[in-house]
Amino acid sequence: MFLTEWKHVLHTKGLLKIILGILLVPSFYAVIFLASLWNPYANVRHLPVGVVNQDVPVTKADHHYQLGAKLTQQLVRNHSADFHRLTMATAQHQLKTGKIYMVITIPRQFSRQAATLGSAHPQVIKLHDQTNAGFSFIAMKMNTTTATKIQTAIEKQLTTSYLQTMGRNLRQSGHQLTTASHALAQTTTGLRAIATGNQTETTNLQQTTAGTVKLAHGLSQLKQGLAAAQPGFAQLTATDTALQTAMTTQNQALQQLKQALATAQPNLRVIRQQIDQLQAANRLKSTKLVAMNRQLTQQLAQGNQQAQTALTATQLGLAHLQTADTQLTTGSTRLTSSTQQVTTGNQKITTALKTGGQQLTTTGRRTTRQADLTVNPIKLSHYDATHVQNNGTGMAPYLMSVALFVGCITFNIIYDMFTPHRRPKTAGDWWAQKIPFLFEFTGLAATVMFVLLGLINHLNPLEAIRTYAFCLLTVWTFASIVTYFNLILGKTGAWLMLIFMIIQLGGSAGTYPIQLSNSFFQTLHPYLPMSISIDAFRSTLSIGNSIWPEITIFVGLIIVFNLLMLLTFHVNLPKLNQRLS
Structure with missing residues (x-):
């Protein structure tokens, strides 16, 4: 009884083929249809997306920002979708005709806005995506997800870059503080040099004072020697005057003698008396002259010795003064150099501490807006031109x-x-x-x-x-x-x-x-x-x-x-x- 229909099917011409065909319809429907969309999300990398880069590069603080071109290159090389570098006109045409399903537009201010990240007045970094849901609503949803992933990836890169910049600023602050430490060490060395120079200056001044005293003592002795030799010079002058007088008298006597001899009858007795007088005068003069000469010699020798001692003391004092003056000049030069070193060190300390402090203050001072933009700097604007x-x-x-x-x-x-x-x-x-x-x-x-x-x-x-x-x-x-x-x-x-x-x-x-x-x-x-x-x-x-x-x-x-x-x-x-x- 249960085989009646099967017998009819098997013995009816053409009906078996129809039954077998109907038997396969569910399988065909399930297998063929599901095969076409078995794993579409694994093939999102084949979804065509256009990238339009309108970014204008900027240079700020000796750093060149060309983030639009960099992002475009990364997207084209990326496999999250089939990205194509297009002009705006081409991208709009292909989006309208369904050749691509989304256009990502990098605006002109992209690099300029990104360069403000981490500054006192950061700006929102804008990124635009445009879809055409009329060709595929699901593709629009997929592309929106792709755009969100791109936004997340860019935010991660920018945040990483910001953290690297902040780390670089902290390293620079540490370098500035290290420079301040080195400058402080130089300042300490300079202060020590100043202290040593001051001590040396004090010693040199003491030596100068001692040399001045010795010079004054030598000059006093020289004055005393000259004073002691003064009477001898006075006696020498008197003796010279007496000798001149005696000579004059002797010359007069000789003249008289010549006149007497010239007369016809000289008075021998008178001549003898005159000769005796001349001899007696010569002996007296010689005796006085010898005595005075001896006394004068002694006085002059004593004065000369005193003068020599005074001159020696004076030369020694002058030598001390010259040495002290040289040491004073050297010490003054070192003192000036040390003072300059201290001044330079102080300037370095001031600059380093000021720069490091500003960097630390800037790095550490973050408003709520700055913190939010640090974490989420990208603002993704979505636009769909279809109805x-x-x-x-x-x-x-x-x-x-x-x-x-x-x-x-x-x-x-x-x-x-x-x-x-x-x-x-x-x-x-x-x-x-x-x-x-x-x-x-x-x-x-x-x-x-x-x-x-x-x-x-x-x-x-x-x-x-x-x-x-x-x-x-x-x-x-x-x-x-x-x-x-x-x-x-x-x-x-x-x-x-x-x-x-x-x-x-x-x-x-x-x-x-x-x-x-x-x-x-x-x-x-x-x-x-x-x-x-x-x-x-x-x-x-x-x-x-x-x-x-x-x-x-x-x-x-x-x-x-x-x-x-x-x-x-x-x-x-x-x-x-x-x-x-």
Whole structure:
């Protein structure tokens, strides 16, 4: 009893293939669809993101800041996303056309603002990111997360740089204090030198005083010697005067003698008396002269000795004075050098302590704003140019396309699109009996879907009329494709369309960006009808781009597949007439 249906299936021509195909549908749906989005977050590195660097480098305190170029280089080399260095115009165009999903803009003041970090008046470092949620709401969310990660990474780098700068300032402060210590040691050495110089100066002054005393004593002795020799000089003068007088007298006597001798009768007795007087005078003069000469010699010798002693003492005093003067000059030079050393040391101490103190004060004095900006210096501003109100609006293009395709498959499975209800005269007549009804019914289904999305889900398209018009164009395109395969292959064709729909679910990038999928679906993506419909619905619902390329493709597909259906009706018309006759 339980095997009755299985026997029917096994013995009914073609039914086994249908049953086996239906058996595989859940597996195909689960395996194929999940394969397309098995691990999208692991492939975020393939998500295209544009980087626009408008930063202007600055130089501050002999340090060149070029953080915009550095950040751009780091992002391009990074693998957290597929970053591309772009100009602003190119980035905006690619964001609008869906070639990239986010633009990170580094503003002109980025380096200038970053250079203020750690100063008394730090500025918020701004970073801009722009997304286009109309192409993928999930991609926008992913990119926002990526931007937040970039913000965190930059903040970590800037905070690390600030801490390194603060450490460098502390090292400089320590160096300044060390310099002050060295200068203080030099000052101490200079003060010691000054003390030694003062002591030396005192000794030299004492020596100068002693030399001055000795000089004064020698001069006193010299004065006394000169005073002692003065009487001898006076006697010498008197003796010289007496000698001159005696000579004069002797000359007069000799003159008289010559006159007496010149007369004819000299008085010998008188001459003898005169000669005796002259001899007596000569002896007396000689005796006095010898005595006076001896006394004068003694006095002069004594005065000379006293003068010599005084001169020796004077020379010794002068030598002491000269030595003391030299030592005073040397000591004064050393004292001046030591004083200069102390002055220089004091200046170094003052400068080092002032600089080190300022650095320590600046480093240690942090306001709440400075502390906050030290930890969170980046302000990330997010902007999305599209009209995506929520996740439902972002998912609508995908689910609308899936719904319309599923509706066409369901219609062809339930409704017989092959058998005419009256004998067709031509293939065109056969087409006219079936296809207009197909378009009318599927068009009505698309209209009901669009209206209910607005009433129940509150879908608010950016361009409502174009969205509705493209719903009709999409359902007619899908209906043409599905009906054609159903006409030529029957239920097998419906099964193939079901598998094709599953493939489109994975390859149309309706949920996640196609860059997050595997290479198989990335290759199929541009050629899938649902990829085209999703792109067009994104434009009419949120973005506002032109959909003429998608319209052209779908109109072409409708024409091609309806011509193929005409050909199918033409081929099957003789068989149909034969069967109906």
